[in-house]
Amino acid sequence: MAQATGLRLPHASSAKRADRMLAVLRSVNSRGSVALAELASELSVSAATLRRDLADMEDQGLLIRTHGGARPQAVHDEVPVHLRDLEAREAKHRIAIRAAELIPTGPYAVALSGGTTTAEIAKALSRRTQLTIVTNALTIALELASRPTSKVILTGGVVRSTSFEAVGVLAENTFKAVNVGTAILGVDGISVAGGATTHDEVEARTNHAMVEHAQRVMVVTDGSKVGRVTLARMAEPSQIDLLITDTTADPDELQRLRDAGITVHQVEPRR
Numbered sequence: 001m002a003q004a005t006g007l008r009l010p011h012a013s014s015a016k017r018a019d020r021m022l023a024v025l026r027s028v029n030s031r032g033s034v035a036l037a038e039l040a041s042e043l044s045v046s047a048a049t050l051r052r053d054l055a056d057m058e059d060q061g062l063l064i065r066t067h068g069g070a071r072p073q074a075v076h077d078e079v080p081v082h083l084r085d086l087e088a089r090e091a092k093h094r095i096a097i098r099a100a101e102l103i104p105t106g107p108y109a110v111a112l113s114g115g116t117t118t119a120e121i122a123k124a125l126s127r128r129t130q131l132t133i134v135t136n137a138l139t140i141a142l143e144l145a146s147r148p149t150s151k152v153i154l155t156g157g158v159v160r161s162t163s164f165e166a167v168g169v170l171a172e173n174t175f176k177a178v179n180v181g182t183a184i185l186g187v188d189g190i191s192v193a194g195g196a197t198t199h200d201e202v203e204a205r206t207n208h209a210m211v212e213h214a215q216r217v218m219v220v221t222d223g224s225k226v227g228r229v230t231l232a233r234m235a236e237p238s239q240i241d242l243l244i245t246d247t248t249a250d251p252d253e254l255q256r257l258r259d260a261g262i263t264v265h266q267v268e269p270r271r
Helices: 015-031 036-043 047-059 089-101 116-125 138-145 169-177 201-212 251-259
Strands: 063-066 069-072 108-112 131-135 151-154 180-186 189-191 195-198 214-220 232-235 242-246 263-267
Touching: 015 036, 015 047, 015 063, 015 069, 036 047, 036 069, 047 063, 047 069, 089 116, 089 214, 089 242, 089 263, 108 116, 116 131, 116 138, 116 180, 116 214, 131 138, 138 151, 169 201, 180 201, 189 251, 195 201, 201 214, 201 232, 242 251, 251 263
Parallel strands: 108 131, 108 180, 131 151, 180 214, 214 242, 242 263
Antiparallel strands: 063 069, 189 195, 195 232
């Protein structure tokens, strides 16, 4: 992801380390204070390696190191965006290509929510001309601003540290002030029971404003989130036109979504 001078986005240096850090984060958040020796044994890594991971995670505000272990910074289910980046990477890349193919050529306006899948879509659209991209995601705005082939409109708002999305009244007012051809939503869950959902209620309200001012709504997510319901609803099933996911998604839930009137596109996560 492109970075502006002076803006340091936290990250994991490899897919293997990202997986390990995700496992640590989930263990600490679900169990509370956890001993270093216990984590090292569960993950089959040395204590020295795990100490480095914990130090970096504390620097990134993900947890708090204790004498001989770690405890949660804040207990929540949402994985920070810089660690989500390496999850289901190939599936997200293929979903992004399909999503970009479904955006009409010529002058057109697209709204993009935050998330690692929508960030991949931004990359896929970055060489297109005559596009206007409206987004509340700092990472997406930076990606597109480094390749100025399109007009980029970045909302105001309060930036969430886990997703780098601007949310709240300022962001909502921006989305309410524009009309877009397609709104593309990254989600933490999609189902007939819950619609398109996310972990944060303020983020959901902001993205709902995006949905209400779009001619078409496209949800993009890897298969692990199909059938999942999280805290806050961004869109009712009746507001969603398209779902792009991969072939690992629950086929029964996909059929329920089709029966609700949603067109489903599936991609193979690997060649």
